[in-house]
Amino acid sequence: MLRQLDNNLWVAEQPLKFMGLPVGTRMTVIRLADNSLLLISPIAITPEIKQQLNSLGTVRYLIAPNLFHHYIWQTAKKSISKPKSLPHLA
Template sequence: MTTLTPVAEGIWCRSAPQNFFGFHVGTRMTVVRLTSGGLLLHSPVSITPELRAAIDELGPVRHIVCPNLFHHLYAGEALAAWPQAVLHGPEKLQRKRGDLKFGATLTERPHPDWGGDFELVTIEGCLLGETAFYHRPTRSLIACDLVENFAHSDHLPTRWYLRLGGILGEVGWHRMLRLVYVNRRKARASFDRILQWPFERLVLAHGDVLEDDAREKLRKAMNWL
């Protein structure tokens, strides 16, 4: 595994192992160079010395983002590595993780440092509390748990899990996890706003990055909503 993988101009990713009830679903951090200067870390993974050195070579880390209520496990490691950075998270996450020193509440209103880079939409009617990031300069949608994209899995129980959920080899959202959408009308309205963005790729947390026809694939994957 390379330390950081470039996915677009000024955007890099780091994939890492992650289990979900014993299933090997992996996770992904996205690193974005801001036009205002410095870096933003979206959904941090465990910060090894090797990874920290690779990120430091790109520039100073100014912002660390927990984009929903569940992608926060390594936020403390990231903040310890870069204590000068501002930690962002939803209000509910800040109550959940009182041990973390948040510097800003994540909403649809971009931080002043992000004004030239991102547009944001928070998914209403969903227990995940996710805010999606549209990176205007590269037409990239950056999110964690909108959809998953697993072409295959080497882990047999994970293949069973993906197949039962209807997403092995298909871009989609596991049938079991659809229960987190408690108000589909509100969620559908949020997704319709996201689909208005002209994004060309989708950087997600679980599975492969969508590089081709990402907007249409997201639209089809969420037709059930």
């Protein structure tokens, strides 16, 4: 579930285990001036999160800051219609 932090800024958190340890994961959502959305460190996009994102705008950009986030990014990319990404990560 998205939690609003400020105007045009939300986060969503999900449980995640890494090597058997619970570490959790967090996605940041920023609504840009053109009402498009930027997802930083995307998490698994559940139907509830997808519905919330759709109510906020259209997801246009995904950023995975490192290869660990890139693993989940692939799953998120499949849930979002036509996000823009760098060619080497697509």
